[in-house]
Amino acid sequence: MSKPTLATVWLDGCSGCHMSILDMDERLVELSEQFDLVYSPLVDYKEFPAHVDIALIEGSVSSDEDDRKIRLVRAHTRVLVSLGDCAVTGNVPAMRNPIPVPELLDSVYKGNGLLQEQVPTHCLPTLLPRVRPVHEVVNVDVFVPGCPPSADTIFTIISELLAGRVPDVAALSRFGA
């Protein structure tokens, strides 16, 4: 029997949750023998596979690109995990929500003594009017709050899911911590 497949996805977040995954240190080597990592910013696969058992999502849904990606991931994933406060609550990326997008872009790309004032229009994803937590866009199976969730928490979550159990997340982590 082939191993379960695992993917990790990076939407609008600081990559701190992925750093926390790496922070499992040598336990990651041991754990990685139990799954195949089929998609992740940490490896070089370009396309999201047709079937993934567990997908860990870091980051909120902030752009049309995030929106397209998370719907694709959901369609091909059995257990979708919102990993960290950005995915679970919107967190820091969502702090822009009270500000209309045109005002936001103007305040970043214009004024401030910039030599070439211009709001970028090419090759960059378009910002959505509001940053949303992942579960406002697609169905989420497991919520892991934390900024970031600790390596211990992530180790326990992955181990439990691989063993076919639903982890008791509230006992492990919380908003902010």
Added chain:
Amino acid sequence: MNPAPAVKTLAIDGIDVSASSDQTILDAARENGISIPTLCHLDGLTEVGACRMCLVELKGSTRLQPACVTLVEEGMEVTTRTPRLEKYRRMVLELLFAERNHVCSVCVANNMCELQDQAKAHGVTHVRFPYRSPELPVDVSHERFALDHNRCILCTRCVRVCNEIEGAHTWDLLGRGVNSLLISDLHQPWGESDTCTSCGKCVQVCPTGALFDKSKVGGKVRKNPDFLSYLNEMREGLR
């Protein structure tokens, strides 16, 4: 002159207890080691029943009652933990998180916050309601303290401690419902308040990061609301 309080007997979570008729269900429960979750309650301040975390079930009634403002009655049968109550307590917490911008990760009270503690205790791992993301100001005009409306849960502990203990009544609430806002004096910057004595009691009793000491930002400083019972006992000559 009120008549002398009588002794009432009642059952809380199946445990027979006795209490004085002027005691609330919350008082009686805590005296008997039965914990009921609270947010707006603070020992030493009057009760307002604002947060609804302490809702309990009473036998013979379909309505849930807040334990902090419901007096004990003879023969009462109180239940403090049921799936129905837990459902509502989780909902209360989620609505508080959705109402304003509680960004725990960058909050001055992260890891020292009663709202955050309650969320963990009640298994709130996410908020099912859409976040309102309101635009709210931060008042840093006071020399020593600051008020961040984004983190305020309108528990009114600060209003009560300023009025009842310090006697200054600098704080009050403006508006109704979701538009309520904590204001100082006649809605002027805190730093320009004529009544504020800068005693800092409001900061110490605030359960979240709404009121904080500017000099302690970034430090792991836990608030100390425990002085209230001591001050009350001093005032009443019990110490």
